[in-house]
Structure formats: C-alpha cells, structure tokens
Amino acid sequence: MKLYSYYRSSASYRVRIALNLKGLDVEQVGINLVKDGGQQLQDAYREIHADALVPSLVDDAFPGPAHALTQSLAIIEYLEEAYPEVPLLPKGAVDRAYVRSLALSIACDIHPINNLRVLRYLKHTLRVEEEQKDAWYRHWVEQGLRSLETTINRAGSAGAFCFGDTPTIADCCLVPQLYNARRYKCDETGLDTLLRIDANCRDRAAFADAAPEKQPDAA
Numbered sequence: 001m002k003l004y005s006y007y008r009s010s011a012s013y014r015v016r017i018a019l020n021l022k023g024l025d026v027e028q029v030g031i032n033l034v035k036d037g038g039q040q041l042q043d044a045y046r047e048i049h050a051d052a053l054v055p056s057l058v059d060d061a062f063p064g065p066a067h068a069l070t071q072s073l074a075i076i077e078y079l080e081e082a083y084p085e086v087p088l089l090p091k092g093a094v095d096r097a098y099v100r101s102l103a104l105s106i107a108c109d110i111h112p113i114n115n116l117r118v119l120r121y122l123k124h125t126l127r128v129e130e131e132q133k134d135a136w137y138r139h140w141v142e143q144g145l146r147s148l149e150t151t152i153n154r155a156g157s158a159g160a161f162c163f164g165d166t167p168t169i170a171d172c173c174l175v176p177q178l179y180n181a182r183r184y185k186c187d188e189t190g191l192d193t194l195l196r197i198d199a200n201c202r203d204r205a206a207f208a209d210a211a212p213e214k215q216p217d218a219a
C-alpha cells in the first residue's frame with residue numbers, strides 16, 4: 001500500500017495511527033502542502049485526488065491509481081473491513097454509531113473550516129489579517145473541542161480511550177486534532193477528559209510513531 005500524505009496533515013495522521021494500530025506497513029509518499037506552491041495542487045497528484053487533498057491510499061488490491069481511496073475516514077473504514085484484526089470500532093450497532101459520531105464531529109465539523117485552503121482563502125482572497133485568521137481558527141477548534149468534551153463526559157463511556165479501554169477511530173481523530181490545536185495555541189481549559197485520553201494515546205507506540213515529527217517527510 002502507498003499512502004500519499006503530509007507529515008503535518010491531521011487527516012493523514014489519523015490514517016497513520018489506524019495503520020499502526022492494525023500493524024500494517026505502507027510506503028509513504030510525501031506531498032508537501034506548502035512547498036512549490038503546494039504539491040497537492042499539481043496535475044500529477046490531482047490525477048490521484050481530484051480535490052487536491054491528502055491523504056490518498058493506493059493498494060495493490062485496487063484496480064489502479066485511479067481507484068485511490070480518499071477521505072481519511074473512508075480509508076480507515078476500508079482498513080477496518082479489509083483487515084479486521086485489531087478492530088477500531090466496538091461491536092454493537094449503537095456503540096459503533098456513537099464512536100463514529102465522535103470521529104465525524106472532528107472530521108466533518110471541526111477540521112474542514114480550518115483547513116489550509118480555507119485559511120489561505122481568508123488571508124489571500126478576503127484579505128483578513130493574520131490575527132483574525134488565527135482567531136477564526138481558534139474559535140472553531142475551541143468550540144468544537146468543548147462540545148466533544150461535553151458529549152464524551154455525558155456519555156460516561158470513556159475509559160483510557162474515547163470509548164472504553166481500547167482505541168477506536170475516535171482516538172485516531174482526536175490526537176491529530178489536539179496536535180493542531182496546540183500548534184495554533186488554542187485554549188485547552190476545561191478539556192480535562194480529552195487531554196487525559198490524548199496523553200494516554202500518545203504514550204502508546206502506535207500513536208507515538210504516527211506523530212508528525214517522526215515521519216520521513218518531516219522538515
């Protein structure tokens with residue numbers, strides 16, 4: 001398998017964690033989102049991902065590069081179905097839906113409005129000041145993480161991880177989102193449960209080895 005990714009991309013980081021948890025090896029192909037005006041925007045990469053985002057996964061099991069899988073959560077769900085050993089979802093239908101809802105609240109509600117291309121549009125097209133752009137980022141991340149903290153505390157089903165004592169796709173999303181939040185110096189006050197889970201995750205090799213600074217394309 002080949003994973004087209006960028007070391008600091010949180011969507012790529014989610015997939016790296018899932019691959020490590022499942023003990024799967026991939027060849028990483030670095031797509032530098034900032035160098036050369038953004039390698040994701042070049043034709044060669046657009047052939048793989050029409051929307052010019054990382055990650056993309058190509059597997060020998062797929063008919064060809066045109067069938068690359070995109071969308072980190074679709075990739076993780078593919079891995080879950082193709083390599084079911086070390087499951088990343090609980091067993092019951094309600095529990096599975098709940099864990100997916102935690103992952104989706106990060107991947108669909110928090111992350112997309114703070115993505116690089118959105119921040120670039122704010123800065124270069126709408127000409128907002130750097131300070132306003134960062135305020136936008138922090139506002140949506142802090143609000144989203146506070147809601148997630150409330151949801152997890154209300155459910156009362158967190159253990160060492162977001163759900164119980166084994167890692168799930170929710171943890172694959174949480175750790176990269178908190179990494180981003182720290183990069184932008186977001187206020188983490190009141191996120192006690194999330195921070196506890198994050199620290200516990202990062203103590204484990206599968207999460208630690210997926211960290212941005214450990215990747216072959218890290219600057």
Ligand SMILES: N[C@@H](CCC(=O)N[C@@H](CS)C(=O)NCC(=O)O)C(=O)O
Nearest residue numbers: 009010011053054071072115116117
């Ligand atoms: N929903 C997508 C999001 C992918 C995404 O936004 N990737 C970011 C990096 S985390 C990216 O490639 N950004 C490039 C850009 O904004 O130009 C997924 O989960 O895979």
